[in-house]
Amino acid sequence: MEHKIIVVGIGPGHPDYLIPRAAAAIREASYLVGSQRALDTFAGPDATLRRIDGDLDSLFTDIATALKNSDVVVMVSGDPGFYSLQPALKARFGAEYELKVIPGLSSIQIAFAHHGLVWQDAELLSVHGRELALEKWQYRSGRKxxxxxxxxxxxxxxxxxxxAMQWPTDAEVFLGRNLSYEHEEKKCCILQEATKMEGWQHCVMIVIG
Structure with a gap:
């Protein structure tokens, strides 16, 4: 087909962390899809806007209609290849339309950087709206x-x-939330102390055993 879907990673959300190629794709978009916060932050005055909500069937119907006339740019938080809308878009449109992906910085990358930690030896998991298999919780000495x-x-x-899975009480914990924004926060503690922490939702949590 003539038109394509461009999946753009917008990083943690602040424009300073948006790569230039992603910024150009968003700027040139005729039809722009994203969360309300992403649209408020990045949308230009001329694009037709479609907010991502909980109704994916309706969203995909609107995208299919838009693809008849133009490319569609879909903004996703972080990097498209890490727990984003990209797999669902590929499953729905991949047989008919080209999916072009522009990477972004994930909040996990930003969290590791803010704490001065390397992540080449880390396991990256998400419990955002999903359950983990029991073995994912298992303790192993030195596990990150x-x-x-x-x-x-x-x-x-x-x-x-x-x-409960026998991780040591003094395992190191590094937390980050609202990353890239003026009110971002980071904190270091041990695992036992983390059980008492309130308000650390929708954040990145790094644990080193």
Whole structure:
């Protein structure tokens, strides 16, 4: 088909962390899809805007209609290749349309950088709206795990799960939230202390055993 879907990683959300190629794709978009915050932050005055909500069937119907007339640019948080809308878009449109992907910085990358940690030896997991298999919680000496959290599986809940799986109480914990924004926060503690922490939802949690 003539038109394509361009999946753009917008990084943690602040324009300073948007790569130039992604910025150009968003700037040139005729039909732009994204969360309300992404649209408020990045959308230009001339694009037709479609907010991502919980109704994917309706969203995909609107995208299919838009593709008849133009390319569609879909903004996703972080990097498209890491727990984003990209797989669903590929499953729905991949047989008919080209999917072009422009990478972005994930919040996990930003969290490791803010704490001065390397992540080449880390396991990257998400409990944002999903359950992990039991073995994913297992303790192993020296294991380094980064979690994307949500309102239910927040930092304190994850700490409780890990302690129940025999992680040491003094395992190192590094937290980051609102990354890239003026009100971003980071914190270091041990695993036992993390069980008492309130408010650390939708954050990045790094645990080193």
């Amino acid at each position: 795990v980064a979690f994307l959290t949500d309102a239910t599986m927040h930092a304190a809940a994850i700490a409780e799960h890990l302690l």
